[in-house]
Amino acid sequence: MSIQIFGLPVSRGVAIGRAVLVASSRVDVAHYFIDASQVEAEVARLRRARDEVAAELIALKQEVPEEAHAELVALLDVHLMLLHDEMLTDATKQWISERHYNAEWAMSAQLEVLARQFDEMEDDYLRERKADLEQVVERMLKAMSRSAREDDDAPAGSLGTRDFGGEDPLVLVANDIAPADMIQFKRSVFTGFVTDVGGRTSHTAIVARSMDIPAVVGTREGSRLVRQDDWVIIDGDEGVLIVDPSPIVLEEYRFRQRQGELERARLDRLRHKPSVTLDGVNIELLANIELPADAPAAIAAGAVGVGLFRSEFLFMNRGGHLPDEEEQYRAYRAVVEAMNGLPVTIRTIDIGADKPLDRMSAHSTEHQTNPALGLRAIRWSLAEPEMFGAQLRAILRASAHGKVRLLIPMVAHPQEAQRVREALAIACQQLDAQGQPYSQVELGAMIEVPAAALILPSLLRHFDFVSIGTNDLIQYTLAIDRADEAVSHLFDPWHPAVLQLIASTIAQARAHGKAVSVCGEMAGDPAFTELLLAMGLTSFSMHPAQIASIKQRILRADVRSLQTRLPQVLEHEAPQEACAQWLVMSTAR
Incomplete structure (x- = not known):
């Protein structure tokens, strides 16, 4: 079913593509793409982190005092079971091999998928196991973070070198995007950004405008309502995110997208023209x-x-x-x-x-x-x-x-x-x-x-x-x-x-x-x-x-003509309204 999510329009235009969710985490997660040649090495990083966490959990089990409650040992067994569950490890490998995510990003992406599945379970006990899953993933992320700091030869992914060939266009959906991640994403394949938080001059908005790609911020629940790989439309003019659009809506926005491309091509012809006003x-x-x-x-x-x-x-x-x-x-x-x-x-x-x-x-x-x-x-x-x-x-x-x-x-x-x-x-x-x-x-x-x-x-x-x-x-x-x-x-x-x-x-x-x-x-x-x-x-x-x-x-523009109107704009209690009227009058002449 198609839904609309409203936020703040911060970068104009239309983006259409599959959603890539960057999940929030208590651990800082690096997000970057890797080259095809790095896939095996990145999977090996994931395997080493899993083995390290498994060893930690086994060691913890051995250190549990005899008088401790049996549920503590049972809880560690649950964590070990989750750690080796193919829904976590195999699916994470798939994100690495198919999407070329780095291991940390792949792990957090799969956590997002599984967490939603836990939320939808009717059984209270099973639903509450989501917290255990989050703890296991957090241990994995910390282990990979340690290995990345210790291993100077760890894959140094680059968002600019990823070749998607004929794959679907992608848009990024997140609760928020750190400035450092925005720089990483700057030359990426993403055709648009959506965040739950932020304002018109938040860093996400500024970078999106610098990249000249559509963006909507302040959607509040956007990242919770969108699922990995959902088809979405970002309307950067109106500040709307459309999830799972109907064919008619999709075609309408594709037309608007083509119109925007034609306008950018027309403006591009001005780039070498001297910047001089009419006067x-x-x-x-x-x-x-x-x-x-x-x-x-x-x-x-x-x-x-x-x-x-x-x-x-x-x-x-x-x-x-x-x-x-x-x-x-x-x-x-x-x-x-x-x-x-x-x-x-x-x-x-x-x-x-x-x-x-x-x-x-x-x-x-x-x-x-x-x-x-x-x-x-x-x-x-x-x-x-x-x-x-x-x-x-x-x-x-x-x-x-x-x-x-x-x-x-x-x-x-x-x-x-x-x-x-x-x-x-x-x-x-x-x-x-x-x-x-x-x-x-x-x-x-x-x-x-x-x-x-x-x-x-x-x-x-x-x-x-x-x-x-x-x-x-x-x-x-x-x-x-x-x-x-x-x-x-x-x-x-x-x-x-x-x-x-x-x-x-x-x-x-x-x-x-x-x-x-x-x-x-x-x-x-x-x-x-x-x-x-x-x-x-x-x-x-x-x-x-x-x-x-x-x-x-x-x-x-004619600067001399504009300057005659400046005082009335600055003295007006609604300058935007006064300026709009002034520009309409100037155009009419």
Whole structure:
């Protein structure tokens, strides 16, 4: 029977395919595809983990004291029986051999299938055995995690190399997707994402838009209502997930899918056209990227530089082992060289809140009551001077290979700016002493905290440019956790206070002769293009996939005409409504 599940539309378009469920687990589970040549080795990892857990359970049975209740021994026998049950082990091997999942993912996928079967059992005793199954699988996952850390030759799967040939398209369904997993999935075969939690600017939503694939978040029960391999439709325009669609509905959405492909092909023809408004204003369109491998896509999309390289993704999904200076230098140099002389803005590590490290040192966010307001971004860097110094030296060394700008996240105090300048001077002295070449880099501040926008003239004395991070600026201005679906409806980029802070920041930066850009989600949202142009913005930084649609709006815009309407929009209590009326009037002319 077909059902519809409603959530938040966060990335437009239609995706049709079979559901791949990523089950929640108390154990961190790596999710990646393996090559066909790695299947036997991955099955061997699974077998070794099963044997290790079996040995643990047998040892536990032998250690049970005689006075202990007989049910304890019986329980261990149940766990041993489940461990060797073919419904668990053989089916898990099938996920590995047929879908090319890594062993941990295959195990958690099969747990999801079996758990649902237990839930549907009428017998209370059998239904309660699901907890035993979960405990056995958790032991298996922990054993595989230990072996992966101990074995440097363990399969290192790659989502980008999987060849599905004529197999069905796949969509990913999960309770939530960690930022590190989203990076793994970024060049995968998935044609869409669905999550139970999240908001319009959650990391899942941002990455889905960067990949230009449909996504719906905040479905609440989506991952519980969908089964492995169900046919599903993701309607990224309306925020709807359709499970087991009828033939008529399927054909309608396939038609919409083809229309979307034609529109993308039409926009693609604009990629090499100069970004100039009707009245001759040159607009700089830059790319936001997360990994060195993203640079070619930025150039292909027509970006004239990188406005935001999120360096924290070099630090994630590494089991707590941070990259050293040399590894970072190679990554930054790869981006700079790939951009062929175009400018690259590298943001220092922005860790915390929705982007925690696996293990974050003595200043771990795990024990913070509110990570979004805790030790994150530049606060964390300044609290880890050795790590921060290594990153600064790596970025400076990369500047010898092209134009590099340095961006500091979440600046709120002039004292932070002073400490950053001091750390940068020390890094330069250290490189001089080592004879390492580097160039002078411009230093910029991300304006993400209302306090920074309100004291901008004081900050501009310390910085060469500013970049407005609208996602966090909205979050902190409105006191809304942007990843919490319970309050995501209150996350409003059209709020008058938000727009006034952005307009003020752009105006003050221009008045002081400092470059200013917007690198948050608003920069890549066509609904805000004309408004940002009216505010005087001439530098937009966004995901490469969004550049063509923004360029189309710029090519049709007249900045002088737009600026005459700006005051009435900023003063209106419903700016979105006022802006819509203003654009309709402009089009009518």
